[in-house]
Amino acid sequence: MAKELKELTTREENYSQWYNDLVVKADLAENSAVRGCMVIKPYGYAIWEKMQRQLDDMFKETGHVNAYFPLFIPKSFLSKEADHVEGFAKECAVVTHYRLKTNPDGTGVVVDPEAKLEEELIVRPTSETIIWSTYKNWIQSYRDLPILCNQWANVVRWEMRTRLFLRTAEFLWQEGHTAHATESEALAEARKMLDVYAQFSEEYMAVPVIKGVKSANERFAGAVETFCIEALMQDGKALQAGTSHFLGQNFAKAFDVKFVNKENQLEYVWATSWGVSTRLMGALIMAHSDNNGLVLPPKLAPFQVVIVPIYKSEEQLAAISEKVAQITTELKQLGISVKYDDSDNRKPGWKFAEYELKGVPVRLAMGARDLEHATVEIMRRDTLEKETVSFDGIAVHIQHLLDDIQTNIYKKAFDYRASVTREVNSYDEFKEEIEKGGFLLCHWDGTPETEERIKEETKATIRCIPLNGDKTPGKCMVTGKLSAQRVVFARSY
Amino acid sequence: MAKELKELTTREENYSQWYNDLVVKADLAENSAVRGCMVIKPYGYAIWEKMQRQLDDMFKETGHVNAYFPLFIPKSFLSKEADHVEGFAKECAVVTHYRLKTNPDGTGVVVDPEAKLEEELIVRPTSETIIWSTYKNWIQSYRDLPILCNQWANVVRWEMRTRLFLRTAEFLWQEGHTAHATESEALAEARKMLDVYAQFSEEYMAVPVIKGVKSANERFAGAVETFCIEALMQDGKALQAGTSHFLGQNFAKAFDVKFVNKENQLEYVWATSWGVSTRLMGALIMAHSDNNGLVLPPKLAPFQVVIVPIYKSEEQLAAISEKVAQITTELKQLGISVKYDDSDNRKPGWKFAEYELKGVPVRLAMGARDLEHATVEIMRRDTLEKETVSFDGIAVHIQHLLDDIQTNIYKKAFDYRASVTREVNSYDEFKEEIEKGGFLLCHWDGTPETEERIKEETKATIRCIPLNGDKTPGKCMVTGKLSAQRVVFARSY
Numbered sequence: 010m011a012k013e014l015k016e017l018t019t020r021e022e023n024y025s026q027w028y029n030d031l032v033v034k035a036d037l038a039e040n041s042a043v044r045g046c047m048v049i050k051p052y053g054y055a056i057w058e059k060m061q062r063q064l065d066d067m068f069k070e071t072g073h074v075n076a077y078f079p080l081f082i083p084k085s086f087l088s089k090e091a092d093h094v095e096g097f098a099k100e101c102a103v104v105t106h107y108r109l110k111t112n113p114d115g116t117g118v119v120v121d122p123e124a125k126l127e128e129e130l131i132v133r134p135t136s137e138t139i140i141w142s143t144y145k146n147w148i149q150s151y152r153d154l155p156i157l158c159n160q161w162a163n164v165v166r167w168e169m170r171t172r173l174f175l176r177t178a179e180f181l182w183q184e185g186h187t188a189h190a191t192e193s194e195a196l197a198e199a200r201k202m203l204d205v206y207a208q209f210s211e212e213y214m215a216v217p218v219i220k221g222v223k224s225a226n227e228r229f230a231g232a233v234e235t236f237c238i239e240a241l242m243q244d245g246k247a248l249q250a251g252t253s254h255f256l257g258q259n260f261a262k263a264f265d266v267k268f269v270n271k272e273n274q275l276e277y278v279w280a281t282s283w284g285v286s287t288r289l290m291g292a293l294i295m296a297h298s299d300n301n302g303l304v305l306p307p308k309l310a311p312f313q314v315v316i317v318p319i320y321k322s323e324e325q326l327a328a329i330s331e332k333v334a335q336i337t338t339e340l341k342q343l344g345i346s347v348k349y350d351d352s353d354n355r356k357p358g359w360k361f362a363e364y365e366l367k368g369v370p371v372r373l374a375m376g377a378r379d380l381e382h383a384t385v386e387i388m389r390r391d392t393l394e395k396e397t398v399s400f401d402g403i404a405v406h407i408q409h410l411l412d413d414i415q416t417n418i419y420k421k422a423f424d425y426r427a428s429v430t431r432e433v434n435s436y437d438e439f440k441e442e443i444e445k446g447g448f449l450l451c452h453w454d455g456t457p458e459t460e461e462r463i464k465e466e467t468k469a470t471i472r473c474i475p476l477n478g479d480k481t482p483g484k485c486m487v488t489g490k491l492s493a494q495r496v497v498f499a500r501s502y
Numbered sequence: 503m504a505k506e507l508k509e510l511t512t513r514e515e516n517y518s519q520w521y522n523d524l525v526v527k528a529d530l531a532e533n534s535a536v537r538g539c540m541v542i543k544p545y546g547y548a549i550w551e552k553m554q555r556q557l558d559d560m561f562k563e564t565g566h567v568n569a570y571f572p573l574f575i576p577k578s579f580l581s582k583e584a585d586h587v588e589g590f591a592k593e594c595a596v597v598t599h600y601r602l603k604t605n606p607d608g609t610g611v612v613v614d615p616e617a618k619l620e621e622e623l624i625v626r627p628t629s630e631t632i633i634w635s636t637y638k639n640w641i642q643s644y645r646d647l648p649i650l651c652n653q654w655a656n657v658v659r660w661e662m663r664t665r666l667f668l669r670t671a672e673f674l675w676q677e678g679h680t681a682h683a684t685e686s687e688a689l690a691e692a693r694k695m696l697d698v699y700a701q702f703s704e705e706y707m708a709v710p711v712i713k714g715v716k717s718a719n720e721r722f723a724g725a726v727e728t729f730c731i732e733a734l735m736q737d738g739k740a741l742q743a744g745t746s747h748f749l750g751q752n753f754a755k756a757f758d759v760k761f762v763n764k765e766n767q768l769e770y771v772w773a774t775s776w777g778v779s780t781r782l783m784g785a786l787i788m789a790h791s792d793n794n795g796l797v798l799p800p801k802l803a804p805f806q807v808v809i810v811p812i813y814k815s816e817e818q819l820a821a822i823s824e825k826v827a828q829i830t831t832e833l834k835q836l837g838i839s840v841k842y843d844d845s846d847n848r849k850p851g852w853k854f855a856e857y858e859l860k861g862v863p864v865r866l867a868m869g870a871r872d873l874e875h876a877t878v879e880i881m882r883r884d885t886l887e888k889e890t891v892s893f894d895g896i897a898v899h900i901q902h903l904l905d906d907i908q909t910n911i912y913k914k915a916f917d918y919r920a921s922v923t924r925e926v927n928s929y930d931e932f933k934e935e936i937e938k939g940g941f942l943l944c945h946w947d948g949t950p951e952t953e954e955r956i957k958e959e960t961k962a963t964i965r966c967i968p969l970n971g972d973k974t975p976g977k978c979m980v981t982g983k984l985s986a987q988r989v990v991f992a993r994s995y
Contacts, residue, residue: 042579042635043623046572051651054569076547079539080625080656080672081595084602086535088610098611102574103599104625105613107660109577109591117581118591120598120622129613130536132573132597132625142535152847158544163573163656167600179573354645 017366019300024244028295032173035303035367037290045171045178052367053290055311057181060289061161063213063308064183067205073157073185078139080163081130086138090263093137096230100167102132102178132165137231137256137282140186141264148188148278150269155198156188164286174291175248175502182286188278190270192257195279196234199255202283203236206251214289215306215419216240216296217426218250219448219497221473226457229282233257239472239497241426242295245446247472247499250292253283291502297391297418303368304391306418307411312348314340314407315369317360319376326351329375332400336373336385339404345411365390370414371407391418432495436463436486439498443469448499452492454485463487463498472497510859512793517737521788525666528796528860530783538664538671545860546783548804550674553782554654556706556801557676560698566650566678571632573656574623579631583756586630589723593660595625595671625658630724630749630775633679634757641681641771643762648691649681667784668741668995675779681771683763685750688772689727692748695776696729699744707782708799708912709733709789710919711743712941712990714966719950722775726750732965732990734919735788738939740965740992743785746776784995790884790911796861797884799911800904805841807833807900808862810853812869819844822868825893829866829878832897838904858883863907864900884911925988929979932991936962941992945985947978956980956991965990 017034018026032038037053040046049057065075087098108124111117133139140158147153165179185202189195203220210218218238228235232254240250258277261267267275297304307313316333320326330351337347348369350360357374364372372388379385383400387407391414398406429447433439442449453459453471464470473496480494510527511519525531530546533539542550558568580591601617604610626632633651640646654676664670678695682688696713703711711731721728725747733743751770754760760768790797800806809826813819823844830840841862843853850867857865865881872878876893880900884907891899922940926932935942946952946964957963966989973987 039636039639041572042576042632043572043574046574048572048636049570051567051569055567057570058568074544074548075551076544077542077550077674079534079536079541080658081536081539083535084613085610087602094611098602100601102597102623103602103613104595105598106596108593109580109596109624117578118587120577120596130595131602139535143532143541146532165573181570 017300017302020243027300028291029173031294031298031302037294037303038173040173043178045168047173047177047179049181049287052311056293056305056309057287057290059309059311060209060213061183064205064209064285065161067209068159068183068185071201071205073159073187075160076158077160077162078136078143080133082133082136082139084129084131086142087131089138090231090259092259093231093263097134097166098131100169101134102165102167104130104132133162134164134166135282135284136160136162136164136184136186137260137280138264141260141266141280144186144188144278145264145266148266148268151190151271154188154190154268154278155194157185157198158187159183159185172291174287174294177287180287182284184282184284187281188261188266189281190268190276190279192279195257195281196255199234199236199253199281199283202281203238203251203253206253206283206285207238209285210238210240210250210289210292211419213306213308214293214296215308215415215422216250216292217419217423219473219475220477221475221497223252223473224457224460224471224496226460227470229254231256231259232282233259236476237473239499240292240296241422241429241448241499242292242502243425244295245429245500247448247497247501248288248292248295249472249501250289251283251285254281256280256282296422298368301362301393302366304418305368305370307370307415310346310368310370312346312369313411314345314347314371314373315364316347316349316373316375317357317364318349318351319357319374321377325377328380329377332380333375336400336403340407343404343408345404345408365393371410389414391421434486439463439469439486440467443467443498443500446500448472448497450479450495451486451498452483452494453496454488454490454492456488456490459485459487469498469500472499472501510793510795513736520793521784522666524787524791524795530787530796531666533666536671538661540666540670540672542674542780545804549786549798549802550780550783552802552804553702553706554676557698557702557778558654560702561652561676561678564694564698566652566680568653569651570653570655571629571636573626575626575629575632577622577624579635580624582631583724583752585752586724586756590627590659591624593662594627595658595660597623597625626655627657627659628775628777629653629655629657629677629679630753631757634753634759634773637679637681637771638757638759641759641761644683644764647681647683647761647771648687650678650691651680652676652678665784667780667787670780673780675777677775677777680774681754681759682774683761683769683772685772688750688774689748692727692729692746692774692776695774696731696744696746699746699776699778700731702778703731703733703743703782703785704912706799706801707786707789708801708908708915709743709785710912710916712966712968713970714968714990716745716966717950717953717964717989719953720963722747724749724752725775726752729969730966732992733785733789734915734922734941734992735785735995736918737788738922738993740941740990740994741781741785741788742965742994743782744776744778747774749773749775789915791861794855794886795859797911798861798863800863800908803839803861803863805839805862806904807838807840807864807866808853808857809840809842809866809868810850810857811842811844812850812867814870818870821873822870825873826868829893829896833900836897836901838897838901858886864903882907884914927979932956932962932979933960936960936991936993939993941965941990943972943988944979944991945976945987946989947981947983947985949981949983952978952980962991962993965992965994
């Protein structure tokens with residue numbers, strides 16, 4: 010079968026192949042018949058649903074509502090904001106016709122040349138333009154503000170080199186688009202959503218992140234300021250896990266969205282947008298998993314506990330199943346999700362490997378002898394440690410174990426990141442150190458030219474100018490010019 | 503302001519305009535800058551989210567899992583199933599290019615002729631083809647079956663005449679796609695999901711439906727049998743609210759999907775697909791609402807209770823708010839959602855009209871005198887009846903009231919339907935009766951020709967051949983030929 014563990018490439022052999030093997034073999038996603046578009050398989054989608062539900066709750070707690078805007082954007086809309094069109098109009102799916110007809114030669118269908126659109130439609134790569142063209146009708150007065158909308162949607166960016174979850178032509182995401190009466194309120198909103206993303210990443214995904222600001226080169230096309238959270242993968246490469254943009258009045262000006270303020274004067278509206286995508290799945294997988302497969306944080310695992318019976322006869326199975334039903338009830342009362350795998354077409358050893366591959370946080374194995382001794386064998390996925398515990402108080406024991414796993418994998422990722430984050434003071438040292446991966450904290454003179462040069466010579470980019478931490482000025486490692494503070498460099502996904 | 507009630511056209515004046523006014527003025531949806539595509543506004547989307555959550559729970563309870571398949575379908579896939587291509591390839595959005603470039607004359611962007619796709623991509627009008635091309639890789643043996651997948655997605659059908667929610671070029675829906683080892687299992691699945699839809703419609707939307715089978719003319723393109731639920735709107739027109747298709751082995755044959763059965767023989771896989779869409783929003787609105795606005799069933803209302811304070815001073819407001827906080831806590835403990843509207847820029851009368859327009863099931867108004875007497879005024883939206891009740895036990899009182907409203911609006915819709923459902927025995931009578939609207943139960947000889955003739959002459963179609971009810975044979979009202987049972991005719995949306 011395709012599921013043999015030996016086929017999972019190890020991280021040491023080839024990290025990139027390990028990642029791809031894992032995504033496919035753990036049934037998370039696969040490539041589709043359409044170039045660059047993936048199929049998200051049920052197990053992968055179940056993790057994404059957990060992420061969605063949690064993020065959606067956090068958005069609603071911070072006062073946001075969901076809405077839905079069109080998939081298509083008229084071509085002319087993209088050109089209305091000068092920077093935006095540069096960033097997004099280049100690689101995108103263009104709808105030019107609205108009808109097919111039977112091929113005159115009788116073979117299949119062809120595009121009907123009569124059915125050409127007057128203006129081409131772009132499949133949304135992001136929705137600022139269509140949303141701000143809509144907000145124009147929603148906003149007249151300061152009383153109509155703020156607008157705090159989010160949408161869950163699919164978007165398309167025609168990427169040439171794609172990788173499952175990390176970079177695909179079509180991906181799923183949420184995009185928040187807010188409108189405000191004042192600059193400070195919009196800025197505060199962009200910062201607030203950055204905090205929501207950081208909290209989600211750390212508390213739910215167990216992935217520590219650095220919060221920061223992008224340099225001008227890396228800024229979202231159309232933004233005044235782009236805030237981001239940056240995570241570190243196990244191969245020492247950075248991954249941008251979420252962005253929150255302060256858009257100033259750029260889109261309000263592009264779409265002529267003004268409001269009457271309290272002083273009865275017409276003013277342009279202030280904007281933010283913020284998004285995270287199925288790319289988070291890539292971060293989740295790469296941050297924690299090992300050569301046996303996925304390691305999922307309990308808070309996002311589709312099921313947190315799997316129970317495997319070990320039996321030689323139907324009578325044994327019946328006795329085990331009865332006990333399992335009891336334990337399952339206790340676990341569910343504590344809000345713990347459980348799968349009991351009593352399928353008879355696989356041996357326990359196969360099941361053990363399968364659930365390790367799928368990253369189920371806790372595995373229980375129960376045989377006839379366990380039943381006799383009123384015990385069960387528990388394995389935790391993060392450390393692969395086993396213990397035998399008594400039935401008595403087992404649900405509470407597992408509840409604590411799940412909390413411990415959640416904390417432990419965060420700590421492991423945090424310690425790893427700490428171990429590969431260091432200050433570098435000269436460009437020579439930088440060139441050496443960047444080969445080892447990790448976050449390098451360096452002084453930089455703040456110019457796009459220097460940043461560009463470093464990128465060309467070392468393939469490293471400024472991941473962000475961190476919001477927290479050391480703010481001591483210094484001298485740029487490349488030019489020796491003044492630097493306001495150290496910034497974070499890394500090679501990245 | 504645009505929200506004045508007087509601007510809501512009455513049903514008697516112009517039913518179609520009343521519907522459109524209501525959708526726009528109650529902030530449910532509006533037309534967008536893209537022809538045929540709507541914007542679903544936050545209040546409308548909140549209702550859709552309630553529907554989604556409930557349906558999703560029901561799908562999961564019946565063993566289904568969610569997944570996600572690509573937005574795009576290679577043009578050649580559509581031609582693989584002969585009937586399917588006839589039904590779906592005609593009016594669809596066709597992606598022909600993947601890049602824009604700056605217009606040589608410097609004005610905006612134009613399609614880059616160099617970036618033409620080798621094979622055009624179709625924005626999915628439905629996903630049977632892309633999903634069955636995927637299932638081919640998932641299915642080898644009977645052990646891989648059944649596959650019970652659903653996806654929540656957007657789809658595009660290039661409709662020429664669109665109406666908010668009822669018929670839009672892009673719409674949101676769910677589509678279930680299942681694969682089975684036997685014909686009977688697939689048929690049972692199609693029937694099961696029809697029952698799920700009927701239950702959802704009746705218990706949650708409070709819309710009674712007839713379950714039936716479509717005639718060959720009205721069958722889904724590629725299906726062997728299409729099951730449907732048919733609802734009746736207040737203007738006497740029918741609305742197809744959901745369909746569940748038994749696809750036989752048509753798509754398995756088109757995409758060569760075979761499995762090894764228990765007898766070790768290769769066989770084609772059996773399939774179903776089933777879907778409901780944002781069209782349900784149209785059904786919900788049209789089934790219950792009145793000339794004052796929306797009437798929402800409590801089970802799908804974004805908030806079930808609104809509380810409006812009536813005060814002359816800040817002190818009065820403070821005292822009222824204190825009591826309201828107490829009542830709100832009690833209501834929330836019973837799982838009832840509440841909005842307290844203490845905004846000071848609108849008068850109570852304006853708020854009353856606004857929440858009637860938005861169909862909030864229960865409205866509480868509380869003034870200084872109420873506080874004195876420990877009472878509150880309650881209005882139920884369905885009947886507009888008011889009562890004054892004491893604080894004591896108010897939460898439980900409201901809980902019962904909500905149940906009663908849910909039951910009552912279902913009953914009202916049921917009684918209305920019963921009053922306009924009748925047997926008709928001659929074609930002359932039919933031509934007269936169809937003008938009055940409603941469901942006509944008639945004998946039909948079972949031929950597409952007769953059905954076609956009736957449609958041309960009267961604009962009525964066979965909504966379905968009902969699964970339940972009278973199965974007495976008779977004679978076709980048009981041709982006098984043998985009829986197996988009465989079928990349901992109506993004009994429809």
